[in-house]
Amino acid sequence: MRAHLLIHAAAFAILLHAAPAMAKKDSADRLATPAIVQQLVACRDIAADAERLACYDKQVLAFDTATKSRDIVIADKVDVRSARKGLFGFKLPSLNIFGNGRDEDEEITEIASTIASARPTRDGQWRIVLADGAVWEQVSTDHFVLGPRPGNPVKIKQAALGSYKVSVDGQPSVRMRRVE
Template identity: 40%
Template sequence: MLRPTPSLLAPIATALVLALAAAPLASKETSAIPKDLPPVFEAVVNCRTLTSDSERLACYDRSVAALAAARDKADIVVADRATIRETKKGLFGFTLPKLKLFGAAENDGDDVKEIESTITAVRRTADGLAIFTLADGARWKQTDGGATFAKPGIGIRIKRGTLGSYLASIDKGAFIRVVRLAQ
């Protein structure tokens, strides 16, 4: 399997994605909620325990300012489920290490199983197979099958196959095996 280049992982690996800030904390399993949240986030949550209104307000003012400063320095990233799903779609086809980048949404059954896009460029390789560039810039290489007759502007659907493989249907045609290429 091809692995993404370090330059692709760098922005992702440096950010902790907290879906908890935008999504409800209610979950089917309480074990899905991360136990080791960043201290800057915990400080905000811990303000709830203060009983004095003035102390609680001062705590919120302090901790929210620290949280905003961490966000501004990109030390922490807060994302909702829609953003996480779009990120997962952008990473579709790569085998990533289990880094728990997506917080509680990591194993929520919301895995991307297929994508649909438009082909923006096609290049033939020396072996006669094709490399497709999709609208989001992702590149996929055909690994088997015959001529695809793909051209820019045509729709493509890529889905997970068995044993880590991927299958593409171009313009609603028969499926061919493809592999995601690093940028």
């Protein structure tokens, strides 16, 4: 039963890592398929049943060892979406580990949360900490009608030129940037 689960996990990892490589992209833009996954996939080309099974057994063991030692990390769409949401607001290098923003259906352009804390800064702008720990600071001279308070719902939308519009409790938006 355990071997069956490992084979399914390996197959999922193959799909996860092979999909970007199979897409028509520049070779510099591709996410390389790890050697351990390539070796596992190569087992299917062995014609003799006993040799193919021995190859799969060997490669699945190597794959299992690599996942346990965290040399290979398996992430499903839920994990990737959660990571994207957690990184929302940061400017990151193009690593192509989350699809490189090419999957328009999965691109996160807005989030909703709750304010954990809010305080004005020395220059009269606002610093807001969300429930997930993300910290945002106001960069515009616009003002909230009512100051943000813990427990207020907040919506953050991606805006032009890398900025973000933050609306607290349905109020008009102000421009902010994520700092932590």
